Amino acid sequence: MIIEYSRITQIQGDIISVIASGVQYSELAVVKSHMKTSLAQVIRLRGDEVFLQVFAGTRGVATGDQVRFLGHPMQVPFGDALLGRIFNGSGYPIDGGPELKVLPRLEINGPSVNPVMRVIPRGFIETRVPMIDMFNPLVESQKLPIFAAAGEPYNELLARIGICADADIVILGGIGLKHDEYLKFRRAFEESGISSRTIMFVHTASDPVVERLLVPDLALAVAEQFGVKGKRVLVLLTDMTAFADAMKEIAISMDQVPSNLGYPGSLYSDLASRYEKAVDFEGAGSITILAVTTMPGDDVTHPVPDNTGYITEGQFYLKKGVIEPFGSLSRLKQLVIGKVTRQDHGHIMNSMIRLFAKGREVEQKLAMGFERTADDERYLRYGKLFYERFMDLKVNMGLDEALDLGWYTLAECFRPDEVGIKQELIDKHWPRA
């Protein structure tokens, strides 16, 4: 049953209220004003008052405009025909291709996976970024954000991982993406020849704010269905801070009491319900989520990165153009290191990081003007090599190659008895002069 109403009683922020009856909570409506037509979603019912958030924003909406309820929540078309296509934040194609009217439609924001139907993840995803593969490996079905200050090359990194990673399908969710960045993603996918297995949901910075809210849900609903059908899906979301900011705007328009810096108290649950879509299905595919969380003021205790850290399974810190070894963490790494990857992986990883930490200490010590010893020189040299060979994002190399280079680098700077690795492994891997 489709009902039309034309009694908008109130417009505040991007929320309108309408007098109507028989409307379902969360159902979708179309708001038609003389400027544009927009989707809107019911976010509250109070007596015969219905509150809707208007995805395209309320600019240009008048109280005399028409609101038509659709009788169902937000949906997205689903099928193989999505591959290679690009959609906006409301799910309409923006690549000039045909609308996907004949495809079955999925409701977004579906229920949780029953925890007993999940399996412990086991798959290693090689990215050819040594700071990831070697020091904090990405595991299939992991949810992991890149924490970065504005201006860091996080989107390049994301695109690069999307291209390298061995996934059946890559889905990009762009949230408040600069138009240039969107074009760069598109070009990167085209040039690397993976376009045919990518799907893009793009909300650009010039699009209406509320539309941001839909992007992760659209991307994840599609990913989830491919996952159920056995595909290994990688979802890239950038930038989740923009998503959280849209949440904040809605909450403020609804006069909700903010809990922290204006963000609603439900921020944790709102973010978690998206990130928790990452899953390894028993007997089917998987969803891996790699997201970008920009840190306002480069502050990790800001509510968005803070809540994100409490939800995700680790984080990569992108700082001054490199992935910081300290603070970055893949919490699932122990599931693959030495089990799926080479036996020496865990040992060389720990040893190299420990020595690099020592190198940093030496740098600090020297910076404070304490005297320089011969030992210090070696640590400094090691630190420099470590940066050039492993940290620099220009480096593109597979895990085994990186592990070998790790041994080689240790041997260049240290004696075997200085690196704290079991003798048995030293005998096997230490490069001979």
Place this chain on the structure above:
Amino acid sequence: MTSTMDSRIVAVNGPLVTVETVKAQEVMMNEVAYVLCNDVFLKSEIIRIRGRLVDMQVFENTVGLKVGDRVDFTGSLLSASLGPGILGQIYDGLQNPLSKLENDQGYFLRRGQYISSLNEDRRWEFTPSVKPGDTVRAGYYLGSVPEGIFEHHILTPLALQGAWEVVDINQQGAYTVTDRIATLKNREGVEVPIKMAQQWPVKLPVRAYKERLLPDRQLLTQCRLIDIFFPLAEGGTACIPGPFGAGKTVLQQIVSRYAEADIVIIVACGERAGEVVETIRELPLLEDPRTGKSLMDRTVIICNTSSMPVAAREASIYTGVTLGEYYRQIGLKVLLLADSTSRWAQALRESSARLEEIPGEEAFPAYLESRIAALYERAGVVRLYDDSTGSLTLIGNVSPAGGNFEEPVTQNTLKVVSAFYGLSRTRSDRRRYPAIDPLISWSLYLKQMKESLCERHPEWVSWVEETQNLFIQGNEIHQMMLVVGEEGVGIDDFVTYLKSEMVDVVCLQQDSYDAVDRATGRDRQISDFTLLIRMVHHRFDFETKGEARQEMTHLQNLFFQMKYCLFQGVEYMKYRTEIESILRKE
């Protein structure tokens, strides 16, 4: 279920629905109601009553609800089902067995499914312990059934008021939890049939015991940092606050496996599903060294992960505590681990915001403090009617925003717990696990259990306090060295610093992923710490700092290697002998 057409939804705001009812005078706070949403009944709980308007939190997604939809009140409070058959189960926050739920598309939780928490077909071998004519009260034993390795006492209804007479009681035999096993009669002649299964409202504490006792016996966790420096008591309370990634969950996981409790209840409250999966998949494969059975046999998992409905998250902790209190009534040592109480508090905050209550600090409701206090107060040791004791120990993880302990949930929790294990970012960044910071943590049980702790050694508690002081000194010296360099401190201070480092490395740090190191039993704790304290007391005579560093590094390495060796094995004895010979030198 008393069905009425007189109760209708008038507002929907996320999981909060407002109902207008003519029966407002009959409905109770915390009563369960069902909302009818397109043929599916959704379970809800009343959280406010104002005139004819009743506010309820719905334990499911409310998509599709309409103004005018029907609501049925049940007349009973939100309750847990208690009886044999709870052990080994994986429940959601409302005690539905997750493995029995039907899944949409094979994977997804479908809303509106409520399945009985106890297996109603299974027969239990019941042996009566009372006879007709006996007088009983709430919480008395009527008999028992074997459940796993335990004698599961069958309790009279915990809600019973006053004295009742046993009219009849079944013979020994096999019965289901819903079979009638006895009949009781009170002075007024009212008779009630008794089954092995009973219900208890989760938000009310069970008080069917003689008295509460002061917790004065240690609950061994096999985590050295806790057991030696900040010990936990049976029936005690503790919290573990820490920033994200500092190791709260890993610590609880390890405690859940190795703590010397009879029963462990794990409440995964608003955290990651993946972590629960690890527990669900791995626990059944691990052997409980004390019983030889699977660890899962002594465990109950209650699982409301972060993407599951928020209102059920609030209920999940209460469900867990209620199950814990029930097993305490049976005379067992129960340990409840909640990860994370902050998510529970946030659930309170979300519903408070929807109720438009006046917010307190960081928008938490003003009653946050009393709710936290009431929760932890449900832990304790009690003397039961047969003079045996039972205990419920509660450890809650806290996830403070920004890792800053000056926030309402941490602060209100610290007011009510008796042990505080504060995880620090500095320690976790340096991979010093468990990252409990010895400089900020405390346990009131160290004094409270002094007598029983000193059974380990008459000097035990003073050694512990002495070592705690060593950490403080060591840290001060370390801070000084950061400013003035090693050159700037005297050799005595330098050695003190090295000693505190050594205790840190070989005793505080414990590798959760190492087969030997991850759990240290009581005997080994006594033996190793007694040796370590000799090192602390030893007067080393070093000429130079270089020499001090070299010798202490050597000694530290011996202790370090020793901790990875099987207790009292050949290797262990080799290192121990070498350490002893060093410590004998003057």
